[in-house]
Amino acid sequence: MKAKPLIVLTAALGFLGAFVPAFAHHGIARYDTKKTVTVMGTVTEFRFANPHSIIFLNVKDRAGNVEQWQGELTSPNFLGRTGWSSHTLKTGDEVTLSGHPAKTGAKIAWVTKVILPDGRELESDGEN
Numbered sequence: 758m759k760a761k762p763l764i765v766l767t768a769a770l771g772f773l774g775a776f777v778p779a780f781a782h783h784g785i786a787r788y789d790t791k792k793t794v795t796v797m798g799t800v801t802e803f804r805f806a807n808p809h810s811i812i813f814l815n816v817k818d819r820a821g822n823v824e825q826w827q828g829e830l831t832s833p834n835f836l837g838r839t840g841w842s843s844h845t846l847k848t849g850d851e852v853t854l855s856g857h858p859a860k861t862g863a864k865i866a867w868v869t870k871v872i873l874p875d876g877r878e879l880e881s882d883g884e885n
Contacts, residue, residue, distance in 0.1 A: 785857065785867045787859055787860060787861070787865075788856075788857040788858065788859055788860065788865075788866070788867040789857055789858055789859070789860050790857045790867075792857060792858055793855060793856065793857060793858075793869075794855070794856065794857070794858040794866050795853060795854065795855045796814065796816045796826055796853070796854055796866070797816065797851070797852070797853045797854075798814035798815050798816035798817070798826060798851070798852065798854075799814060799815045799849060799850070799851055800812060800813070800814055800846050800847065800848055800849065800850040800851075800852055801813045801814060801815055801825075801848060802848065803843075803845070803846040803847070803848075805833050805836070805841070805842070805843035805845075806833065807832055807833060807834075808832060809829050809830060809831060809832060810829075810830040810831070810832070810833055810836060810841075811827060811828065811829055811830070812827070812828040812830065812846060812852075812854065812868065812871070813825065813826070813827055813828075814826045814827075814828065814852070814854065816864075824864055825864065826854075826864045826865070826866070827864065827865045827866075828854045828856060828865075828866050828867075828868040828871075829865065829866070829867050829868065830867075830868050830881045831881065836881060839879070839880060839881070840879060841879060841881070845873075845879070846871075846873075850873070850874050851874050852871055852872060852873060852874065853871070853872040854866060854868050854870070854871055855868070855869055855870045855871075855872075856868040856869045856870070857869065868881045869881060
């Protein structure tokens, strides 16, 4: 009879353990998906890495001051299926990013579209 509580406890912990990673993933909760921001700038770095790829840009504000922006994208696996690679963006590329701004007002956006220097548009909004 003493084994039954141990089995129930083990099963409960196993069940909870299966869902902890799902709760740990933040997705796009930090972004205001009701708003869209568009910025044009120069790529300073492109990280095609898990869990989310990131584009770093220098963007000039209306006064001509340089602001550092960060564009977060979905995983390289998803991006690769939509035509992206680790060579899609290079340091010095002039690009336009559109996406959902951070709720905090930080210069960060969840990127939904990138316009490349040659005018091609790459979609990037996918699983998060």
